[in-house]
Amino acid sequence: MKNVAIVACGLAPFGVRKATWRELVQEASKAVFDDVQNLDKKDIDSLFVGAAMPERFAFQSHVAPLVAEQVGIVPHKVVTRTELACSSGQSAVRTAWASIVTGLSDIALCLGVEKMNMPNMLETQTSMACVLEREWDGVQGASAPPFFAMCAQRHMHEYGTTVEQMAMVSEKNHHFSTTNPYAQFQKEIPAEKVLGSPMIAPPLRLFDCSGITDGAAAVILTSEERAKEFTDVPTYIIGSGQCSMASNLANYKSLSTWHPLKIAAKEAYRSAKIGPMDLDFAEVHDCFTISEIIEYEDAGFCEKGEGGKFIEEGQSNIGGKMPINTRGGLLGTGHPLGATGIGQIVEIMQQFRSTVPKERLVDGAEMAMAHNLSGAANVHSILVFGRSPR
């Protein structure tokens, strides 16, 4: 299979932004084109826009042509938008990758964006409840916090995980985001402060939850053959796995073991011809603190049930067995749905280029993965990246 590389990356600052959806698009576009060398915009033949709910948050559908015009390109091979809730951004990159592998596209722009902060936040909360099955689960008042709260309850019940361990995840990721000027939250949040923050859905408190965030992120992809024209340090896609299992909560096998993640991770490692511990670091989807703990386990970084111990021992910090979420994760950076997955990939590329601040640099890293879950953790998407092609 043809090797595909990421040759440029750029971010709009994440946060509660005094900017519209289309302004975020322009910021990320400027950043990615500032980053790339020797590229004429005319050579971009494909555009993939990752956006979860522009219809709700910006009252705008058919967003791909809008983005193309804002950016100043005329895509003429593929132009589309990808929607997979919280994984919409990674979906754009996965789809662009496939398009380049087949030879349909030559150079593709992937831009992920979400504008979530609205004058009336009740609208945002209402929209978020339709990410679950609205007619059967959302209707009961369920949305992300109660679902992940129940995952935490089961994990605590079955494996003895504690709220203190969950708070440590938040402390770590907020610490990393103090090094990230693009992050929504740039202040230290010690574990005690997490444990003293308002209860949202027990056992989850405010700082167990990622924020409601505006932001955008962009990357440019092309084939291995052309990659060196545009950057000295391309980031290669070397593996992939994705799995969807169940939708209605009634049909879940478990809340404490995420079976679709186990399947996606197995396929990602198989296709990259590696084991989990061959990775040098990972970006995983810490929408809630408990998510990161379950992901340590089901992505294969520790034994089942030992996720709490993994954070407690500092194994997910730099210097530990598997540094996780060095840019600050969703907890520290914020979670603009469509932008999140691409924001993670930006971190991986900047780590490989050694351009991140040295406090969070994973020195000499050669391989990493980006993981997103979406909805009620029923879809898991993984891309594996290398500094070298397969």
Next chain:
Amino acid sequence: MTTIVLPYMLDFYPLQDEDNTRIHQFYASLREGKLTTTKCKDCGGLFWPPRVACPGCNSDQFEWVELPDEGELYAFTAMLLGAPLGMEKDVPFVLGMVQLDGTEFKVLSRIGNTKYEDCSLGMRVKLETYELEDGRVWFRFVPAD
């Protein structure tokens, strides 16, 4: 008689009559206090929520069967902040996944007549149906004792 206060696209409750859904029988049974679903006549597959085409064998021949009206709490939490439009007045409320007796289904539901502090894993709960303000019908679970 139907007065939808919210614009339709922000109304969480399903449209329930035969002009709008092929599973209107589910809601008619719910009005009689029964939680039902479809069972495939060809492969015997039992699915939640009700179907009009079988994801197992591709049949479209179903019979309605009654589900147990009791079960136990597999997991629960409470919504304390951030409820959607139309549910703000209900906060705080308890949500739980009810493992229906003798089935694989862990149906998500409001847990009424109780507080979060008074719930426990494995607690017995039973079905309760009720009428919405506009005449549609819905369900929740409440402590069995």
